Amino acid sequence: MPLATSNFLVPNGTFIVVLIAFIIVLYVITKYVLPPLNAALSERQEQIRGELEAADKAKADAEEADVERRAVLEQARTHAREIISQAQTTADQIVTSATAEGQAVHDRIVTAADAEVVVARQAAVEEVTARVGEIVLAAAERVIGREIQTSDHQDLIDEAIAAVRAETSGAAAGAGGAR
């Protein structure tokens, strides 16, 4: 094969051969290489878009669920507050009515007791009053050593009884006033 120098700025027959070679390369790239690559690229874009949309949807769902959760929680809190306040009211009512009832019972008992006390005192006073004359006379007989005629000293006895009565009733009135 001859070595030859030609003007390097002048094209020769090589032009046609390399032009054909270039067109073949262009054809193969255009027909066989780019379409599958572009298909893969657009398919991937599609996938990514789908995934992004799914992510958006999941996010929206999560937000919705969150809002719902908050609403339910708030509702539950309100409900709980209502229950507590109702319970409080009921408890107050129970306490109030129990107090009132207790007071009534107490008052009744006290009133009854007071009445009983007054009756008992009266009875005691009557009994004492009835027997005081005898006791005084017996005591006096022992003191002077002889029998004393009741009739002789009836006035004196009556006076003593009246004094005792006045004293006891005064004491009973003082006790009743202190109650």
Next chain:
Amino acid sequence: MGSNLLTPLAGIVITPGLHLQRKLGPLTINVDIVWATLIAGAVVITLGLILRSKATSGVPGKFQLAWEMAVGAVQTQVDDSIGPRGAAVVPLALTLFVFIFTCNLFEALGIGSPIDFLPAPTSDINLPLAMALYVIVMVHRAAIKNRGVKGYFAHYFAQPFPKKLFFVNAFMNGIEELVKPVTLTLRLFGNLFAGGLMLALLAALVDWKFGSYGVIGGVLSSVFTVVWKLFDMAIGAIQAFIFALLTILYFDSAMAPDQPH
């Protein structure tokens, strides 16, 4: 020796445009350029077919990702300048970028000998010219499709100046359209051709002797060659990008709606 030290490249013969050639009827074929082109094409097609067999819509591997980046970059550029109408330009611009980039990388294999086993096909005028003419023909075809035959010619008379100056318009537009394929060709060819020349010069530096210390030229040559090849690969990528970008821009001006100026 002194004169050799001061003029390290004196007496060195570099023979640009030297090729293995064969006559095919009336045509002269640069055989080394042809096989380098075929190998570059085979590399691109093989990478493309590997991608085709592996392409997945799932998590892409590094290989697929590299392709996707290239396609994405071209697609973005086309969308930004031409819009949806430019979809047909994407395969051409992508092929140009990948193919030219692959061809340019061949320069990293060269050692600066007069005939490299695998020269960068783009360092020969034929391949850049072939691609540039293909692009320009397609651009004009797109312009005719866009504006109709009448509109296509009228376009050159109607702008940039008012219609009264149609002669000036036609002259300027004519020059521009003629220059487009020439600059597109020579920009790519010139960069890669110069890269090859640079390698030849650096290789010739081995001959530089400093007294009896004969190695100095060889050491410099080795270091500079490595640095230059790294730089040259960047140039190769940039030139591939520029070729593809200009293709898109030419299509853009051809497919743009015809506005009154």
